[in-house]
Amino acid sequence: PALREGIEPSRVCVSRRVMVLVNPQSGRGQAMSLYTGPVLSMLTEANISHTLITTEHQNHARELVRNADLSQWSAIVILSGDGLLFEVINGLMEREDWDAAIRTPLGILPGGSGNALAASVHHYTQAGPALGEDLLLSCCFLLCKGLVSPLDIVSVRLSSGPRLFSFLSLAWGFVADVDIESEKFRQVGAMRFLVGTLLRLASLRTYQGRLAFLSARDDDSNSPSISSSHPCSSFRSSVQCKPHMQGQTSNQHECTSESTHHDHFLLPKNDRLVDDLLNPIGDPVPTDWTIEKEQDFVLVLATCHSHLAEELMVSPGARPDDGHLHLLYVTAGISRPALLRLFLAMEKGTHLTCECPHLRYRRVQALRLEPITKPGVITVDGEQVEYGPIQAQVHKGYGRIICG
Ligand code: ADP
Numbered sequence: 292p293a294l295r296e297g298i299e300p301s302r303v304c305v306s307r308r309v310m311v312l313v314n315p316q317s318g319r320g321q322a323m324s325l326y327t328g329p330v331l332s333m334l335t336e337a338n339i340s341h342t343l344i345t346t347e348h349q350n351h352a353r354e355l356v357r358n359a360d361l362s363q364w365s366a367i368v369i370l371s372g373d374g375l376l377f378e379v380i381n382g383l384m385e386r387e388d389w390d391a392a393i394r395t396p397l398g399i400l401p402g403g404s405g406n407a408l409a410a411s412v413h414h415y416t417q418a419g420p421a422l423g424e425d426l427l428l429s430c431c432f433l434l435c436k437g438l439v440s441p442l443d444i445v446s447v448r449l450s451s452g453p454r455l456f457s458f459l460s461l462a463w464g465f466v467a468d469v470d471i472e473s474e475k476f477r478q479v480g481a482m483r484f485l486v487g488t489l490l491r492l493a494s495l496r497t498y499q500g501r502l503a504f505l506s507a508r509d510d511d512s513n514s515p516s517i518s519s520s521h522p523c524s525s526f527r528s529s530v531q532c533k534p535h536m537q538g539q540t541s542n543q544h545e546c547t548s549e550s551t552h553h554d555h556f557l558l559p560k561n562d563r564l565v566d567d568l569l570n571p572i573g574d575p576v577p578t579d580w581t582i583e584k585e586q587d588f589v590l591v592l593a594t595c596h597s598h599l600a601e602e603l604m605v606s607p608g609a610r611p612d613d614g615h616l617h618l619l620y621v622t623a624g625i626s627r628p629a630l631l632r633l634f635l636a637m638e639k640g641t642h643l644t645c646e647c648p649h650l651r652y653r654r655v656q657a658l659r660l661e662p663i664t665k666p667g668v669i670t671v672d673g674e675q676v677e678y679g680p681i682q683a684q685v686h687k688g689y690g691r692i693i694c695g
């Protein structure tokens with residue numbers, strides 16, 4: 292195996308495997324058959340030693356990674372939708388050793404109905420569009436290559452309750468309503484978002500609220516993280532795989548690795564992840580923020596990645612560690628046909644060139660949203676959270692994602 296500088300071969304004999312988490316209930320309930328089909332054969336072909344864990348209930352994955360001995364795992368791979376990765380990231384951040392734990396390489400294989408990160412990871416390779424099984428094969432191939440890049444992590448604060456960590460999105464209004472209302476159509480897979488969008492368009496409504504944000508600094512050269520165009524390592528570079536000779540099953544191999552820590556990345560030495568850009572939620576926002584006038588919105592969406600679903604490219608320019616939330620909002624007054632045109636344009640990511648006067652796009656480092664319309668729905672990474680004031684700040688490149 293390729294030995295890392297400064298590590299003596301004699302100290303090297305720790306077995307490390309990939310943890311593959313499968314949610315059998317995700318999407319149309321087909322994730323297990325995806326595992327036993329294309330996923331298992333590709334991982335076997337690539338000699339990736341792994342352990343399959345099927346989740347048994349909501350928050351199972353969260354509890355599992357919160358208590359796991361991470362020195363045994365070279366990566367955690369999620370075969371599900373984005374919801375299971377949200378659990379894993381929050382479980383890692385709940386640990387005492389969160390700052391090392393969040394640097395565990397994470398992999399995503401599309402097995403849910405909302406596969407936004409998988410679609411984004413594929414998009415970052417600059418390959419042409421891929422859906423369904425093609426997307427799965429592409430993501431599986433990236434996993435076998437094993438290149439790891441920094442991943443932005445967003446700290447989300449609600450007016451009560453503990454803080455949440457997000458890797459994907461924060462939504463209010465149209466998009467959040469569609470996400471939650473379409474849960475009942477999950478049997479149709481990714482089509483649920485189309486069905487939900489058409490139904491919500493028929494009963495289009497507006498949402499009153501206040502929005503404020505801190506624009507992105509164009510010069511962020513002081514950032515501690517490594518550029519996304521240079522994947523910083525391979526989670527396999529220090530791992531040698533060889534078949535387990537006795538009692539070997541197709542998904543069990545033995546691996547040796549030189550290091551037990553994800554210690555080769557540059558990170559600031561903070562004791563705690565401090566949200567230095569946010570004021571307490573009851574106080575006014577800092578003076579360098581932009582405050583939008585109180586108004587009626589159709590949707591407010593902030594996302595870290597290019598895709599919000601397999602066929603919804605909401606921010607084509609996003610990169611996994613650009614340090615930005617890509618904030619899109621649509622103000623009241625837009626007609627139904629114009630809104631439908633925007634969503635259709637999002638299939639190819641051309642909506643920002645539509646010159647729709649109701650659509651705004653900003654790259655921001657932090658934001659605050661205060662809904663006035665009640666009741667309502669806010670989602671973080673597609674999961675419904677407490678409804679009320681919410682604010683968020685991006686932490687550039689704090690996580691790790693296996694991505695081409
Ligand atoms: P989808 O894209 O289909 O929504 P997700 O990965 O987002 O797939 O998972 C949906 C939800 O299922 C998540 O909130 C997750 O916590 C929950 N979950 C995970 N495992 C199980 C299980 N075995 N049974 C029921 N729900 C589960």
Ligand code: MG
Pocket residue numbers: 372373374375403405673
């Ligand atoms: Mg989901």
